[in-house]
Amino acid sequence: MTIFGIRSAAVVLxxxxxxxxxxxxxxxxGAHIIPIAGDEIxxxxxxxxxxxxxxxxxxxxxxxxxxxxxxDAAGRVIMPGLVCxxxxxxGIGGADGSGPIQPEVRILDSINVxxxxxxxxxxxxxxxxxxxPGSGHLCSGQTVYLKMRGGKTVDQLYIRDSAGMPTGGLKMxxxxxxxxxxxxxxxxxxxxxxxxxxxxxxxxxxxxxQRPSVDPxxxxxxxxxxxxxxxxxxxxxxxxHHTHRHDDIMTxxxxxxxxxxxxxxxxxxxxxxxxxEIAAAGVPCSIILVDSPGGKLEAVNLVMETGGIxxxxxxxxxxxxxxxxxxxxxxxxSAALGVRAGMSRAEALKALTLAGAEMLDLADRIGSLEAGKxxxxxxxxxxxxxxxAKVLETWVDGGKVFDRxxxxxxxxxxxxxxxxxxxxxxxxxxxxxxxx
Amino acid sequence: MKRHLSACFSxxxxxxxxxxxxxxxxxxxxxxxxxxxxxxENGVVVIRDGKIAEVGPADQVAVPAGFRVLEGxxxxxxxxxxxxxxxxxxxxxxxxxxxxxxxxxxIQPELRAIDxxxxxxxxxxxxxxxxxxxVHTGHAPGELISGQTCVVKTIGNTLADALLLEPAAVAATIxxxxxxxxxxxxxxxxxxxxxxxxxxxxxxxxxxxxETxxDDKKPDRDLKLEVLARVLKGEVPLxxxxxxxxxxxxxxxxxxEFGFKLILDSAAEAYLLIEQIKAxxxxxxxxxxxxxAYGDRKNMSFExxxxxxxxxxxIALQSGYEDYVPKTRVALFEAAIAAANGLSFEEALATITxxxxxxxxxxxxxxxxxxxxxxxxAIYDGDxxxxxxxxxxxxxxxxxxxxxxx
Numbered sequence: 001m002t003i004f005g006i007r008s009a010a011v012v013l014x015x016x017x018x019x020x021x022x023x024x025x026x027x028x029x030g031a032h033i034i035p036i037a038g039d040e041i042x043x044x045x046x047x048x049x050x051x052x053x054x055x056x057x058x059x060x061x062x063x064x065x066x067x068x069x070x071x072d073a074a075g076r077v078i079m080p081g082l083v084c085x086x087x088x089x090x091g092i093g094g095a096d097g098s099g100p101i102q103p104e105v106r107i108l109d110s111i112n113v114x115x116x117x118x119x120x121x122x123x124x125x126x127x128x129x130x131x132x133p134g135s136g137h138l139c140s141g142q143t144v145y146l147k148m149r150g151g152k153t154v155d156q157l158y159i160r161d162s163a164g165m166p167t168g169g170l171k172m173x174x175x176x177x178x179x180x181x182x183x184x185x186x187x188x189x190x191x192x193x194x195x196x197x198x199x200x201x202x203x204x205x206x207x208x209x210q211r212p213s214v215d216p217x218x219x220x221x222x223x224x225x226x227x228x229x230x231x232x233x234x235x236x237x238x239x240x241h242h243t244h245r246h247d248d249i250m251t252x253x254x255x256x257x258x259x260x261x262x263x264x265x266x267x268x269x270x271x272x273x274x275x276x277e278i279a280a281a282g283v284p285c286s287i288i289l290v291d292s293p294g295g296k297l298e299a300v301n302l303v304m305e306t307g308g309i310x311x312x313x314x315x316x317x318x319x320x321x322x323x324x325x326x327x328x329x330x331x332x333x334s335a336a337l338g339v340r341a342g343m344s345r346a347e348a349l350k351a352l353t354l355a356g357a358e359m360l361d362l363a364d365r366i367g368s369l370e371a372g373k374x375x376x377x378x379x380x381x382x383x384x385x386x387x388x389a390k391v392l393e394t395w396v397d398g399g400k401v402f403d404r405x406x407x408x409x410x411x412x413x414x415x416x417x418x419x420x421x422x423x424x425x426x427x428x429x430x431x432x433x434x435x436x
Numbered sequence: 437m438k439r440h441l442s443a444c445f446s447x448x449x450x451x452x453x454x455x456x457x458x459x460x461x462x463x464x465x466x467x468x469x470x471x472x473x474x475x476x477e478n479g480v481v482v483i484r485d486g487k488i489a490e491v492g493p494a495d496q497v498a499v500p501a502g503f504r505v506l507e508g509x510x511x512x513x514x515x516x517x518x519x520x521x522x523x524x525x526x527x528x529x530x531x532x533x534x535x536x537x538x539x540x541x542x543i544q545p546e547l548r549a550i551d552x553x554x555x556x557x558x559x560x561x562x563x564x565x566x567x568x569x570x571v572h573t574g575h576a577p578g579e580l581i582s583g584q585t586c587v588v589k590t591i592g593n594t595l596a597d598a599l600l601l602e603p604a605a606v607a608a609t610i611x612x613x614x615x616x617x618x619x620x621x622x623x624x625x626x627x628x629x630x631x632x633x634x635x636x637x638x639x640x641x642x643x644x645x646x647e648t649x650x651d652d653k654k655p656d657r658d659l660k661l662e663v664l665a666r667v668l669k670g671e672v673p674l675x676x677x678x679x680x681x682x683x684x685x686x687x688x689x690x691x692x693e694f695g696f697k698l699i700l701d702s703a704a705e706a707y708l709l710i711e712q713i714k715a716x717x718x719x720x721x722x723x724x725x726x727x728x729a730y731g732d733r734k735n736m737s738f739e740x741x742x743x744x745x746x747x748x749x750x751i752a753l754q755s756g757y758e759d760y761v762p763k764t765r766v767a768l769f770e771a772a773i774a775a776a777n778g779l780s781f782e783e784a785l786a787t788i789t790x791x792x793x794x795x796x797x798x799x800x801x802x803x804x805x806x807x808x809x810x811x812x813x814a815i816y817d818g819d820x821x822x823x824x825x826x827x828x829x830x831x832x833x834x835x836x837x838x839x840x841x842x
Contacts, residue, residue, distance in 0.1 A: 120729070291726075291769060292562055294527030295761035302761075324728055325761060330773075336823030387821055388776045414777060417708060420734025 025049040030074035037368035048375035051398035081127025081376035083356030086320030089117030094133020094141035104224035105141030119412035124328040125378040135173035135242040144168040173242035202229035244298035269302035275313035284316035308342025318356035465511030472804035483811035486834035514569025514812025517767035518752035518792035536576035546659035547583030549574035565842040567814030577677035605675040639664035679704035679732035719750040725773035742778025752792035772821035
């Protein structure tokens, strides 16, 4: 108890000093800036203060506030922190084997913040991730949107809404991953029927809640699963839907129309077969690019061309790592391979940043370098689409969370002995002062 | 006798079927990396009857009249993937196309890769499109001794068309991947080494009896021991997949005891044992650069290839073994990551051309653009390691097998 008391005091102290440090404006000058919102700037300046972006523009057009710390970033590339719309770092575990639909489970209750996976995440330049439970269920639980601020507990990483609640979506899946022995569905028809039944129950639950009733006894008792689904029905919680095959993709769209929920299609391996239909439905796609097709029947037609085909059809596209399917440290590679297979440079870079932010309803705060947005950015050694580019620094809310020059950060960026171990707990204050 | 006949027959069929496919072809490259000497600016590679006839600068080597000419910014030897399981494992990942690992017993060196390699596997065409023309493939890591491997070209109607070398190696695994549960052996690392030592001692005795016993006292044929006896003679290398430093050390210890020719495979923590590995002269086929950092490979590093190379250890890179998505990796992309993490461009290229060919024993045929070698060429529209570059031409045995940009 006292130990925790001391530690929180120390944390408050640290946060306090960090906040004070952030009040001093910082100006990164002479960099090639890719703001995502607007054209690339060949020699540009980025000014941040208090965790927010103050200004961004060409060197000669940005006024640097008096007293600002100036950082020469000539020869470097600065772009927004990367947004990964689908990530599994942190040793997480969502729904269990007891049933196919478990919207009451929150992934935020399962996160090991000390997992080295998070160190790889920031080493890859990811500043915001949608941490998701797996795809072995029709619904495996609530996802959580995290800022990679660094922290000892998960609540330090939340992105909170205006009411102070952690933000997140709902993970759903169809196709073969979520088909198992009973009580799980054994066919696609059954999968959809189970989902429809559950949403109909949620509709009824919501109606009961809304019914003007003088008798509080007639209100339904609290049901955590129903509460989460009601948030989905009301558009407050977006469904992040794993789906591969073209017909499964269309099933997701059909169900989202029936119940009016907002959905982001994830993986979308055969999205290229129904690109026009996805565009017509106005549904965004978060896609993954991997080194080869196959590994499962539904991914046999997974091609690198998907991004370009969806882009040309007018579909909003983001990339995701699906870490550990692909390593967060290699996230930039997704955009580069997308370009190799026909995406435009602008859309590919947007797909690493702003498009993802839009899919998480966070585009007013993150995803581009614009005055007023959160100071989440990365500094690269070379063009982001080059294999030779290194993430040199990652900044979140105006604080540096990764620096390739720091040996321990570098260890997690390139790997090596000890890189796979959990981060050591922070015990300095206890060791030095003892409990009081 | 029968075996000889069928071998002759298949050779005949091969010659008959394949001969018309040889196109007479030449390749022009702004830069030609021969990997048998310095790179050539404005180079020409002439391929005649499936073999490389001439390589040199355009002002010294003429393209013979009537030859088809392919061009590109960068020309390299057809790429060699030093360790894969493609062809034994297939794109669908269903029981019918998964022959890379037999789980019925931990020691089965008698399993031949040639009896399981599917020349029509879709993943072969996939990797070929990126310039991979030769793969060392076979039984996967995951059992103490999982079987044999072979070296094949990535095109061929039948095995005979594709085969370069068999057995190329006997594949063994020391580490968590080879461990069994529920009272089955090997359940521990100590047991793994004990079982391997017992097996090699049996093979020693078998080989000794074969050589010394009177004709009527020769031991019965034993497929396991036959191939292990060849390993002990140094005719076939033992490729040991081991990642933790302690497991690599166990492999080196076994080599010291039995004197076989060792190839270290995967070797995630090899950077901890650089001096020990270097002292043995053992080559290392480093895990895919992008291999997942978990289990025995949790301490993998993008820089392992560079560190080993810098110390003077012969290395190659590989696509490795994937049991889920993606079903295979592409050696070109793995070398690219190594090139971005400490290896120079040509050093990284060597890990998927000449050095890979040397380690798996086919450098007399492939791995460099030199007269007399197979006409295997990859053509790119830029730095092959850059993501946005495309492979724009692939030639195998003088046959143009791909020209669509990938």
